Amino acid sequence: MNIVVVGYGMAGSRLAAELHARSADHKVTVLGAEPHRAYNRIMLSTLLAGKIDEPDMELAEVAGQGVDVRTGAGVVAVDRIAREVRTDDGDRISYDHLVLATGSRAVVPPLAGIDPADLPARVVAFRTLDDCRRILAVARDARSVLVLGGGLLGLEAARGLAARGLDVTVVHPMGHLMERQLDPAAGAVLAGTLEELGVRTELAVAASGVDVDADEIRLRLTDGRTLAADLLVLSCGVRPDTELAVAAGLTVERGVVVDDRLRTSDPDISAIGDCAQHDGAVTGLVAPAWAQARVVAQVLTGEDPTARYRPRPPVTRLKAAGIDLAAMGDPSTGPGEELTFADPARGTYARLRIHQERLTGAILLGDNPSVGAVVQLFDRGGPVPVDRRALLLGRALGTAAAPAGSPALMPDATTVCQCNDVPKRALVACWRAGARTVDDVVAATRAGTGCGGCRDAVAGIVAWLSEADSVAVPR
Structure with missing residues (x-):
């Protein structure tokens, strides 16, 4: 079978690796529009902060042994009748099964003074590695930055640039930051934390236009004010890239509509990742x-023809130095009991909603040792402890031998890495098999290679195992 994957981002590269690991009987061709090898897009803000270099973002290369990876090969058309795709250099590649992993594109708002198709050098939409390079090129000689958009990606970009010593201001049209994940109280605490880290916020005001000259950017606001800076970063959300699917006549709503097997309205074409819409939702x-x-x-290789995609409740983590934030579900509405705790002076806020002894929503901002347990309870639907303070304030009960938060207290079934669905037992098994460093465990299990939020937990488990040679390690 000839399988063609359009897109060499985090979804397309993972599919290539999954196919490579399962069968050598299929020819897999991966076509990536970007000229780079696959990279971890989640780490772009860390690159902005100067904490890592570009090679640190690269995902494992999957090429050879039946997998042909072509970078810089944009696909411009899909011919469903001939079962082939056409690239921007005129090449035609036939397929037996096509997988669209085209991801999403940055939204550039309609602002007077700029052309979304041809942005000035000092105005950059933050989405790709090339975008990151352009931002850094301007930032080297800049002193001030405006970030338009106070969502997850915008705040990560703002924090990363502030870490480089730039004067950063976030402009957000809503009344509080990250309004999709946070309530107003949490948004206020987050704004205070950002202020201490060198990021100012302008809330409840929209941008109306941009003036650009050789020296600076001037962002016009709807309240009549104008903010000036050396660089403007646009982080106004993303939109599923469905252009190919629409032109090919596939069913498209917000994203490319797929069923539980990720098949589109054409059974010979699948869609995964940001461009796919499953059960009415895009992610x-x-x-x-x-x-x-x-x-x-699993389906294409015949390993499990009955495999079905079953989405799990999403957990949002803000990956920015000096900020620890986890948000899941909706703790502000619904039946059940609600618990809150706020200490703005210390940048701490917690809000939980519990219904029928199950956690249905939570916001945890600041230092809370129980964040791992809260995520696990939400993800698995386990019963909450009788003493709610253990979750709200991080006052988990421990023993003299195993203090609160110790990996020794973590159940074996606990999912340590949400991105790759890696439980604690897999890390323990890997250590028993001979992996003795964090890098070895990460390479063997993939834990920590997604958003990176679990890296400290993985390191803690490895350290605990290394110190536990003289005692029995729970299985």
């Missing part, structure tokens, strides 16, 4: 994309 998170890649690989 921009890595964990669902990788789960979808696994299902498609």
Whole structure:
């Protein structure tokens, strides 16, 4: 079978790896429009902060042994009758099964003074590695930055640039930051934390236009004010890239509509990742994309023809130095009991909603040692402890031998890496098999290679195992 994958981002590269690991009987061709090898897009803000270099973002290369990876090969058309795709250099590639992993594109708002198709050098939409390079090129000689958009990606970009010593202001049209994940109280605490980290916020005001000259950017606001800076970063959300699917006549709503097997309205074409719409929902998170890649690989290779994609409740983590934030579900509405705690002076906020002894929503901002347990309870639907303070304030009960938060207290079934669905037992098994460093464990299990939010937990488990040679390690 000839399988063609359009897109070499985090979804497309994972699908190639899943297919490669399962069968050598299929020829797989991966076509990536970007000229780079696959990279971890989630780490772009860390690159902005100067904490890593570009090679640190690269995902494992999957080429050879039946997998042909072509970078810089944009696909411009899909011919469903001939079962072939056409690239921008005129090449035609036939397929038996086609997988669309085209991802999403940055939304550029309609602002007077700029052309979304031809942005000035000092105005950059933050989405790709090339975008990141352009931002850094301007930032080297810049002193001030405006970030338009106070969502997850915008705040990560703002924090990363502030870490480089730039004067950063975030402009957001809503009344509080990250309004899709946070309530107003949490948004206020987050704004205070950002202020301490060098990021100012302008809330409840929209941008109306941009003036650009050789020296600066001037952002006009709807309240009549104008803000000036050396660089303007646009982080106004993303939109599923469905252009190919629409032109090919596939069913498209917000994204490319797929069923539980990730098949589109054409059974010979699948879609995964940001561009796919399953059960009415699109997602921009890595964990669902990788789960979808696994299902498609199982179906196409015959490993499990009955495999079905079953989405899990998403957990949002803000990956920015000095900020620890986890948000899941909706703790502000619904039946059940609600618990809150706020200490703005210390940048701490917690809100939980519990219904029938199950956690249905939570916001945890600041230092809370129980965040791992809260995520696990939400993800697995386990019963909450009788003492709610253990979750709300991080006052988990421990023993003299195993203090609160110790890996020794973590159940074996606990999912340590949400992105790759890696439980604690897999890390323990890997250590028993001979892996003795964090890098070895990560390479063997993939834990920590998604958003990176679990890296500290993986390191803690490895350290605990290394110190536990003289005692029995729970199985």
